Amino acid sequence: MTDAQNTAADSSLRITGGTPPDNAGSSVTGAPTPLLEPREGIPPVVTDEAGLAEVVAAFAAGSGPVAVDAERASGYRYGQRAYLVQLRREGAGSALIDPVACPDLSGLGEALSGVEWVLHAATQDLPCLREIGMVPTRLFDTELAGRLAGFPRVGLGAMVEGVLGFVLEKGHSAVDWSTRPLPEPWLRYAALDVELLVDLRDALEKELDRQGKLEWALQEFDAIAAAPPAEPRKDPWRRTSGMHKVRRRRQLGVVRELWETRDRIAQRRDVSPGKVLSDAAIVEAALALPGSVHALAALNGFGHRMGRRQLEQWQAAVDRAKALPDAALPQPGQPVTGPPPPRAWADKDPAAATRLSAARAGVSALAERLNLPQENLVSPDTVRRICWEPPKVVDADSVGAALAGYGARAWQVELVTPVLVSALSAKGA
Secondary structure, X not given: OOHHHHHHHHOOOOOOOOOOOOOOOOOOOOOOXXXXXXXXXXXXXXXXHHHHHHHHHHHHHOEEEEEEEEEEOOOOOOOOOXXXXXXXXXXXEEEEEOOOOOOOOHHXXXXXXXXXXXXXXXXXXXXXXXXXXXXXXXXXXXXXXXXHHOOOOOOHHHHHHHHHXXXXXXXXXXXXXXXXXXXXXXXXXXXXHHHOHXXXXXXXXXXXXXHOOXXXXXXXXXXXXXXXXXXXXXXXXXXXXXXHHOOOHHHHHHHHHHHHHHHHHHHHHOOOHHHHOOHHHHHHHHHHOOOOHHHHHOOOOOOOOOOXXXXXXXXXXXXXXXXXXXXXXXXXXXXXXXOOOHHHHHHHOHXXXXXXXXXXXXXXXXXXXXXXXXXXXXXXXXXXXXXXXXXXXXOHHHHHHHHHHOOOOHHHHHHHHHHHHHHHOOOOO
C-alpha cells in the first residue's frame, strides 16, 4: 500500500484519489477526504542533541526519498531563518526539529547526502535550510513538477487534493513560527505538510513521464540543487514599496537613510522591518522632508502611537540625509546591466522590438502547445537579452549557445532554439 492508502486505512478515512491526473486535471472522482492526523500521531519536537542523534540514525537507516519542509516567521522576525524543520522517510516516520534549539543540522544533512529530497517550492526553503547545514545533492520539487505538468494550481494543498484526493489543513501557514512552545494544532499542520509529499512526488513523476516531460523536470531539479547561494541584493533600499513617487536625489537620500536605520533596528530587535516602520511611512517622510519632530509626527505612519524617542531617531535619520553633500546622494534609478525596458525598444531600436514581438509570440505558442508556463519554458529575461543583442550570425548553433550561456537547460535549448532563430530572422528584425 502507498502512504496515501495507509493513511486512509489507519485513519478510517476513505481514499478518493491516488492516481496521476489525466491531461493535468484532477484524478479525484469523489469528494476529497480531509487529512486530519499524521499516521503515527504528532511526533515530539526534537530540542536536544540526544533527540537529534536519534533522528539522524533513523533517517540514515530509512529507505527511498525524504520529504523535507521548513517553516519561517516571515512578517514577524528579521530575516528568513527556519523555526521548524519537518521530515518524513519510509522506515523512519516523521520528525519535527526545532532549529533554534538545534542550530547545527549538518550531521542530518550529511546522513541524507545522496538521498533524493522532496520539497514543495524548493527555492523558498533551500536558503534557510542551507543556513543550518542542510544542503541536498538531489531533489524533486513537487511545485515545479506541477508547473511542468500543466497544473493550473500548484500550491501544496491544491496539488495534494487534485492528485491524491486529500484535503490538507490550511489555517497555519502564516503564523509566527518563532512562537515557543509551538501549539499542538500548528505542529499537526506542520507534520501533515510532509505526510503525503513522497506520494505526491511519485504520482507527479508518473504524470511527467506520461507527458514526455520527466527528463525536463530532472534537468530543472539538478539545476536547482547545483545553484550557488543568491548574491546579496545591491541597494536593497531601492525596493521600498512606493519608490516610484520619489524623484529627487535628496528625497532618495532620505529613503536610503530611513531604510538603513530601520534595518539596523529590526536586526537588533529580531523583528520584521515592517513592524518597526512601514514602507509607506518612509516614502511619506522622503516626500515631505520634515524639518522637525513636530512636522514628522504629523505625517502618516508617524502618528500618536509613536513615542517621542522613536520620532527623534527617525527625524535624526532625515536630518542626516538632508545634510549630505550633493555628491553623496544616490542617483535616481538603478544601474542597468541588461536591455532597457521593452516599452522603450520601439524608439531605441525598432528592429529589436520586432524581434522581441516575434520571439514572445513564438514562445507563447510553444508553451501553450506544451501545456506549461512560458517562464518555465524559457526565462523572459533570457529572451529579452538575446533579442536585444542577437548573435552576429543567426543559426541554431549560435542561438543555442546564447541560450546555454544565459543558463538555459539542455531541454530548453532544444525546444526554444528554433523559435528564436525564426524570430531573429523575421522580416524587419
